[in-house]
Amino acid sequence: CKEACPENLDFEELFISSRRELHKGGKLPPAFHDFWMQDMAFSNSEEAFMMVNANGGDKSSYLFFPGCQLGGSDPDYVTNAYTYLKKHLEDEPSMMIGCCGAPAEWAGREEEHAAVIDGIRNIWENQGRPEVILACPSCRKMFAKHLPEIQVQSLWNVIAEKGNVDYRRIAASKKVTVFDPCASRYDPETQNSIRIILKNSGYELEELPYSSERAQCCGYGGQIQAVNRPLFDKIVNIRVEAASNDYVTYCTNCRDTFAAAGKSAVHILDLLFNDDIEVSAARKPPTLTQRRENRIKLKKVLQIETEGIKIALEDEPMKSVKVFIAPEVYAKMDRNFILAEDVQRTIEYCESTGEKIMDISTGNFSGHLQDGIITFWVIYKPERDGFRLETVYSHRLIIEEMVR
Incomplete structure (x- = not known):
């Protein structure tokens, strides 16, 4: 809005400041941002967070920070990018996998956000203050705003400069459209690097009416889908219809948002490292449950490769209760920000306590479980x-039960 406003009003900062004040005053419903705050905590938990030291455990001149959503979309994105950096940088980089704190920033939760930023700063200090290489536009925006003392550059600048990519498919004269993520709006260097990479790989580019400093949000930013789903759907549809070409983006949230809407879209890492671009463009986005499973898998893969730890990569079965979930039910769960583990915990609770009701006409059981500020209901x-x-469905409220 700032770029289009004749009065130069910065609505982004206005909205974030408003959320901070509303949160401080207890006026911002915590349920609106609860899922993303929990997801941030998961990304920085023992299950998903990982620090990979450079070869031999020595400190490196570089630290690769891919963010949390890159591996959540596809673990191969992270491993392929890291392999490239190890091969082409003069000093083997270390790598830190975690969240930059953007969900807390968007939720107006200053204390939680500051804790994440301080954690990143401490690790960077302990690593000898290396140059940080970023793959996520939102991460780069967070670093520029909250960690200005850290020297950064984007992964795409490195690839554009170093080259030597084994392009799996040269798309001679194929026309594509670059979708610049909104977080890249003030990062012309990265935007230019993306276009250099695409042109070097044989693509013809057709620009959107709104790009570069007027890059528009795909709909994901700010977590509006949890508050106003119709508005989110409207924004996504407008973006999808803005061009008939396939989209190439360098934000996994943009790529997966468009793919969920049926738009043929790829992440630029698909073009660089995947064998079949058509398959990549048609790949369905992972469910919210799969995004967490992918981050767990990524850590296991890296532990096997870097530490020699023997870990089974198969999906772990639910610890106590096995639950069969149809694709259409998973789709509903995603729209309501419900994970498979939420369902599993709720059914396990109902079965272990007997707190359930049976519909004798169908044989179905129904029950609920309060988890923090969310109450889950299952049939x-x-x-x-x-x-x-x-x-399955959920309530953004606490049900107080009285037993007399």
Whole structure:
């Protein structure tokens, strides 16, 4: 809005400042941002966070920070990029996998955000103050705003400069459109590097009416889908219809948002390292549950490669209760920010406590579980060695139950 406003009003900063004040005053419903705050905590937890030291454990001149969503979309994005950097940088980089704190910034939660920023700063200090290489536009924006003492550059600048990419497919004369993420609006160097990489790989570019300093949000930013889903859907549809060409972007949130809407879109890492671009463009975005599983898998892969730890990569079965979930139910869960583990915990609670009601006409059970400020409701029935989830929903409120 700032770029289009004749009065130069910065609505982004206005909205974030408003959220901070509303949160301080207890007027901002915490449920609106609860899922993303929990997701940030997960990314920085023992399950997903990882520090990979340079070869031999020595400090490096470089630290690769891919962010949390790159590996959540596809673990290969991170491993391929890291392999490239190890091969082409003069000093093997270390790598830190975690969240930059953007969800807390968007939620107006200053204390939680400051804790994440301080954690990144401390690790950077302990690593000898290396130059940080960033793959995520939102991460770069966070670093520029809150960690100005850290020298950074984007992964895309490195690739544009170093080259030597084994392009899996040269798309001679294929026309594509670059979708610049909104977080890249004030990063012309990265925007230019993306276009250099694409032109070097044989693509013809057709620009959107709004790009560069007027780059528009894909709809994901600010977590509006949790508050106003119709507005989110409207924004996504407008962006999808802005060009008929395939989209190439360098933000996984943009790529997966467009793919979910049926738009043929790829992340630029798909063009650089994947064998079949058509398959990559048609790849369905991971569910919210799969995004967490992917981050767990990424850490396991890196532990195997860097530490020699023997870990099974197969998906871990649910610890106590096996739940069968149909794709259409998963789609509903994503729209309501419900994870498979939320369902599993709720059914496990209902079964272990007997706090459930049976519909004798269908044989289905229904029950609920309060988890923090969210209450989950499930309708399910026994099936084979587990349970079939028929449907699930949640309330953004706390139900107080009184037993007399």
